[in-house]
Amino acid sequence: MREVFHQSLEEIQSRLVEITDLVTIAIDKATRAFANSDVAMAEEVIADDAQIDELAVSLDELAIEILARQQPVARDLRIVVFALRVSASLERMGDMAEHIAQLARLRFPERAIPKGLKGTFTKMGERDVEISRTLSELLRTQDLRLADVIRNADDEVDELHARVFEKVLSDNWKGEPTATVDATLASRYHERFADHAVAVAKKVVYLATGDWAVGDADIIAAAEAHAPAVEA
Amino acid sequence: MREVFHQSLEEIQSRLVEITDLVTIAIDKATRAFANSDVAMAEEVIADDAQIDELAVSLDELAIEILARQQPVARDLRIVVFALRVSASLERMGDMAEHIAQLARLRFPERAIPKGLKGTFTKMGERDVEISRTLSELLRTQDLRLADVIRNADDEVDELHARVFEKVLSDNWKGEPTATVDATLASRYHERFADHAVAVAKKVVYLATGDWAVGDADIIAAAEAHAPAVEA
Numbered sequence: 001m002r003e004v005f006h007q008s009l010e011e012i013q014s015r016l017v018e019i020t021d022l023v024t025i026a027i028d029k030a031t032r033a034f035a036n037s038d039v040a041m042a043e044e045v046i047a048d049d050a051q052i053d054e055l056a057v058s059l060d061e062l063a064i065e066i067l068a069r070q071q072p073v074a075r076d077l078r079i080v081v082f083a084l085r086v087s088a089s090l091e092r093m094g095d096m097a098e099h100i101a102q103l104a105r106l107r108f109p110e111r112a113i114p115k116g117l118k119g120t121f122t123k124m125g126e127r128d129v130e131i132s133r134t135l136s137e138l139l140r141t142q143d144l145r146l147a148d149v150i151r152n153a154d155d156e157v158d159e160l161h162a163r164v165f166e167k168v169l170s171d172n173w174k175g176e177p178t179a180t181v182d183a184t185l186a187s188r189y190h191e192r193f194a195d196h197a198v199a200v201a202k203k204v205v206y207l208a209t210g211d212w213a214v215g216d217a218d219i220i221a222a223a224e225a226h227a228p229a230v231e232a
Numbered sequence: 233m234r235e236v237f238h239q240s241l242e243e244i245q246s247r248l249v250e251i252t253d254l255v256t257i258a259i260d261k262a263t264r265a266f267a268n269s270d271v272a273m274a275e276e277v278i279a280d281d282a283q284i285d286e287l288a289v290s291l292d293e294l295a296i297e298i299l300a301r302q303q304p305v306a307r308d309l310r311i312v313v314f315a316l317r318v319s320a321s322l323e324r325m326g327d328m329a330e331h332i333a334q335l336a337r338l339r340f341p342e343r344a345i346p347k348g349l350k351g352t353f354t355k356m357g358e359r360d361v362e363i364s365r366t367l368s369e370l371l372r373t374q375d376l377r378l379a380d381v382i383r384n385a386d387d388e389v390d391e392l393h394a395r396v397f398e399k400v401l402s403d404n405w406k407g408e409p410t411a412t413v414d415a416t417l418a419s420r421y422h423e424r425f426a427d428h429a430v431a432v433a434k435k436v437v438y439l440a441t442g443d444w445a446v447g448d449a450d451i452i453a454a455a456e457a458h459a460p461a462v463e464a
Contacts, residue, residue, distance in 0.1 A: 064313055071303040081296055084316060168409050177400050180412040188420070 008066045012083045015059045019090045020136040026097035031125025039108040045101035052094035056087040089196045096193040114179035124160045124190040127153045131197045147201040157194040240298045244315045247291045251322045252368040258329035263357025271340040277333035284326035288319040321428045328425040346411035356392045356422040359385045363429045379433040389426040
């Protein structure tokens, strides 16, 4: 029974990593479609989002099946509940990538990135991709120092988000209302993407330092050192 | 054991209703603060959001405790998992109300509602309040026809959301970039609020028509008649 359960947990973990890898591909393509007005790439992101949604639903079903059949308790139970919550966040991250791609498609053949904000959005996109890639690594390795990397990158995204608003609200902003709307929405999507990743990373740390007893003293020490910062 | 479990389910239900009632108060106050530049009311909404967050966390803990102690299966298990998912949506609805209040506070003493959009935002706010109130009623009574009421109100919110963009992107829009940004964000928050409610309502219907065997033939018939529409 214990052996079966161990396999179930590994299955949950590998599925979370799989979904996160698809989300990484989605945000990478979405930000490139957005930067280059690449409508074909935008269409790919929009079409592929259904797969992320399906995998998230299927992971939820697996989690419910494990709860019903194996009736886990304590740490094992928390891991299964963790999967249920994390799948929802990953699915929303996929939605944010899709929304960015939809903006690119909507404005085609015009550029979706408003003039004067190309550099800012390029950096936001790069940070989001880095965050998603790091999240996959965190879920795969449980190396809790990666939660800190995600938190720092999210701080940068927040700064870039603020910079977008400074720009569109400054006196020398010459953008049309369309550009103002696009900048506002795109910036919000990028920022929410990063927020969801931080929420997942926090849950990984919580599992490791709270109820998920980790057998590696170094990781626990790292978590203790870093948890307050992640929580802030 | 069965009796204890029945009590647990009732406890879950009453807590979901309690949180939804607080969310209803929050969105009602937030939309009034937004309409009237009432910064004191905005502050209340922002301060009270912590309580919604705490109740959602505490409901999650209760759900985990029930899973651990009572190890429910089949329909009972689905109800507990349902609570875990719904609490996250309710918490996000509270966040949307808070964001609307924050916009009101940010622009004070100016009006946060851009000129020419007062009527549209007033209607959106009213629909959101109605949706939240109906959701509470749906969770309390399990009267599945209410899911349809929510879906219809959400359609109206979507139309109002589209009308905001039509307005700010029209040639006769004279708003400053600040007004364009505010309109874009506020409209998005109102729309997301309604979306989360629809997601919860769908889950209620799913539970009732799928795994949550309801002992009332009329309700089942109503659900069968209405489920496809809710799903659309």
